[in-house]
């Protein structure tokens with residue numbers, strides 16, 4: 001977990017919709033904030049007493065170092081995270097991590113198609129800012145149930161490269177993967193962010209249309225499976241290459257749980273297989289990948305998430 005928090009102050013707050021609050025954060029001392037690239041997120045210490053940490057994407061222009069902008073949807077099943085954010089007012093202090101990014105712009109692509117579902121628009125807004133400044137070719141497709149539930153409409157409607165798709169409008173304004181993506185093209189990168197059902201629809205439709213997995217960049221806000229699915233399975237041993245330490249991981253435990261219980265300083269954040277902060281390299285053994293973040297290529301390169309993946313072999317050696 002992050003132990004180097006940045007102190008920030010809420011310098012602006014407004015309700016973008018009935019359920020989405022927008023918060024601008026600055027340094028209380030007026031200093032520049034750390035640089036970030038489009039697609040980045042920060043950990044937010046929503047409640048320090050309860051140790052409640054949530055991840056939110058930075059949705060403001062990446063070149064603006066004076067403030068970070070977050071947009072937070074009030075979750076109906078909130079366990080305190082989003083509702084705690086909604087209670088913030090201008091002048092309140094908030095501790096956040098430095099920005100992290102596993103969802104950046106694919107530099108090699110010539111055309112960029114951004115597909116946002118609901119609050120999933122947040123990292124894609126920052127990408128649209130960056131692509132606009134870079135003079136790149138992009139389109140942003142923003143899907144929402146209706147206009148009342150869509151944030152940032154005033155800003156988005158000024159950009160001719162933005163297409164708005166509302167469920168309650170005519171069929172020809174709904175998202176059409178075939179029409180909006182076009183045929184597979186090796187110079188085009190697709191970026192998807194939103195609720196699980198939206199993401200699954202876009203990704204599976206694109207793949208059915210012939211788009212390769214490497215062309216589709218995604219960021220999930222919630223895991224596809226519940227926590228038990230990450231930790232269920234037989235006992236195996238994890239060996240740490242740097243110390244030679246060996247630890248047993250039992251059914252119901254994650255590798256990360258075991259390492260932290262033994263006082264090992266392993267990196268982590270979300271503990272849900274969606275942020276990438278816990279990724280380490282496997283040096284020996286056969287992993288059983290259960291995360292929602294690594295690409296097939298990264299898995300083939302030996303990347304492994306300690307919070308959500310297990311082993312198919314009796315022993316797994318990690319570069320830790």
Ligand code: FES
Nearest residue numbers: 269271276278307
């Ligand atoms: S801690 Fe986020 S993916 Fe493992």
